[in-house]
Amino acid sequence: MTTSTRITKGNAAEHQRKDSQEIYFYGTCLIDLFLPQAGIDAVRLLEREGLKVLYPQAQTCCGQPAFNSGYRREALAVARSQLALFQKPIPLVIPSGSCAAMFRKDYPDLFRHEPEYEAALDLASRVYELAEFMVDVLQVQLCDQGAEEAVILHSSCSLRRSLSAHDQTLALLGQLNKVHLQEPDRASDCCGFGGTFAVKQPALSAALTRDKCANIEASGCKRLVGGDQGCLMNIDGMLQRQNSDIESQHIATFIWQRTS
Template sequence: MTAATSSPATPAPKSAPKPDPKPDRVYFFGTCLVDMLYPEAGLAGMDLLRHAGVTVIFPEGQSCCGQPARNSGYLEEAKAVARAQLDAFPGDLPIVVPSGSCAGMMKTHYPHLFEGDPDQPRAIAFAARIHELTAFLVNVLGVTLQDKGEPMTVTWHPSCHSLREMGVTDEPKALLRQLANVTLVENSRERECCGFGGTFAVRQAAVSTAMVADKLASVRDTGAGTLLSGDCGCLMNIGGHAEKVGDGTRCRHIAEFLMERCHAR
């Protein structure tokens, strides 16, 4: 009598992973340039989060992310500034940052900055909580926008750090494409640096000026009258050069632009 054979059981289909639950509360890291030069961008970023149903906590003890000191080679000073941020944002709430540059510093470089330090585990846990604003709005909160503004054309400039350290690519554009009366024109030289780079713009002024001139020329080529970005350093550099040469391009932070288009503030 031949033993009966059975075919292997068909594996049960794998269920799709459940998305992370939307947080009820978040921290907001304001950044130095928002604090000193672009306060409306920070207020708009917090308003966008609140309109999405999230309570925003702004720790008053926060300061700089430490990037200027680190980039200038002052690692111990940068670590002291960074440690102050670890203390200012306790717990496990997400930390939302309206700047790919500052977000990149905290998410990518804090763990390395504290290598061999007793605070490295804290720095690693802190880094895992960092989110760039537009990516958080799209990927975590899944916001939907209703455009209430007049028709206009814009173009987009990503910062180097948002692209290469935070991996933020299409999220800002996904938000802009939700706006029915806004035409987003692609810049063929979008991924090129604007030449700011913090202290680079001071130490290598001639190179920086040439780079920002190229960037502004590429913006003009799009035909858009408004340039949007998620980093105030880039906005300061491009907008400052545009003003100096008499170019009429308007440079704005995406948070302020979205808030103005979609909500009465």
């Protein structure tokens, strides 16, 4: 099967050319600063499917912290600089439901009365979260080479509610036939991160995180995986303070290690 066949399968956007073999990759600031290996492994997964991954070096924050805090003018300045980086009519793949939701759902709102509105709509139509792209567009078939393991999954609020892409994450991880995948009780509850929410409401944030960690601990799993680095850092920080032996891992690294 050729790359051009794979990239136009499933729910690929209408604008994608049949001969397209290139995609953009947006690394996110949290992955870039705190867990670059997850970004590297995500790129490896995409390149293994025969794609040419373009990574504009000028990419920075997507503008979500400012946007969610009500600073629309400041968010617009950041978003405008990012919008200019992804002009080719090819998919933009993001290893984060939160950032993907900002590009797909919030950019059209942010640019509604701006000259770049049509460009923002076009970019929004080309945005995919990593697992969503691998399942819906590439239709990858994973071969699990790891040992038997029980793993618990955390999906972010953005992935579940803004993108409705939680099922794709389940489908992708479900291909790993030696992984016994679980979700915690009250899986759709927020982990307490919420970007600047964790700073503005630290007591409430910590209470939500403690509840999430208790449900994760109750599963008996020793590995936590997720697709949003902010959530993973927040949960992992609480688990470490509780002297937990649960290891957290971005799904890009988890999948790469089990299939390569």
